[in-house]
Amino acid sequence: MVAREDAPARVASLTRPVVFTNGVFDVLHKGHATYLAQARALGGSLVVAINTDSSARRLGKGPDRPLNNELDRAALMAALESVSLVTWFDDDTPAGLIAELRPDVLVKGGDYDMSKLAEARIVESYGGRAVVIPFVDGYSTTALVKKIRSAG
Numbered sequence: 327m328v329a330r331e332d333a334p335a336r337v338a339s340l341t342r343p344v345v346f347t348n349g350v351f352d353v354l355h356k357g358h359a360t361y362l363a364q365a366r367a368l369g370g371s372l373v374v375a376i377n378t379d380s381s382a383r384r385l386g387k388g389p390d391r392p393l394n395n396e397l398d399r400a401a402l403m404a405a406l407e408s409v410s411l412v413t414w415f416d417d418d419t420p421a422g423l424i425a426e427l428r429p430d431v432l433v434k435g436g437d438y439d440m441s442k443l444a445e446a447r448i449v450e451s452y453g454g455r456a457v458v459i460p461f462v463d464g465y466s467t468t469a470l471v472k473k474i475r476s477a478g
Contacts, residue, residue: 327400333373333413334426340410341370343430346449348375348420350382351399352392353470357462359406364459365433366408374409375423376400378416387468421445430454436461 328336337344345368351358366372376399377385382392392399396414404412415423421444424432432440432449438458440446446456 327397327404328411328413330413330415330423333411333423336411337373337427337429340373343369344371344373344427345369345431345433346373346375346420346424346427346429347433347435348377348415348423349435350377350385350387350392350467351403352382352387352394353467354402355467355470357466359408360462361435361459362406362408366410368431368433368457371410372408373411373413373427373429374403375413375415375420376403378414381416381418384418388471391471393471419445421448424448428452428454432456434458 345365347365362372362374376396379392379396400412400414403409413423424445425448429449431454432445434440434443434456436458440456440458443456449456
């Protein structure tokens with residue numbers, strides 16, 4: 327886990343191409359693991375930027391989300407074989423962090439339209455590429471939380 331201010335220097339030392347993705351990653355599940363492995367396969371290193379707790383709350387997933395705090399979420403993410411480096415961002419989007427890190431590939435999951443994302447335009451402006459990886463059907467943290475709550 328790397329503080330945001332230290333991330334550019336650490337990313338510069340990673341094996342290229344550097345792939346970047348971001349998210350809350352509140353409760354890790356098979357969908358996340360599959361997505362991250364596919365993202366890593368697109369390059370030599372995978373950087374994952376985790377939404378801070380306050381950034382995650384602004385996404386509107388519910389007043390009690392995230393269930394796991396940012397340090398716990400980052401620790402679990404850093405333990406995954408496919409992940410090379412984990413950092414945080416507190417903004418609504420990781421656009422500023424992406425501009426600082428300059429990854430070679432930006433990866434987003436499922437239903438994102440890259441033509442509408444400022445982050446994709448940033449990466450493409452310096453010759454990088456933006457890729458969408460389909461969601462793994464049947465896996466969602468929000469659905470998992472609902473299932474757990476209905477069982478209790």
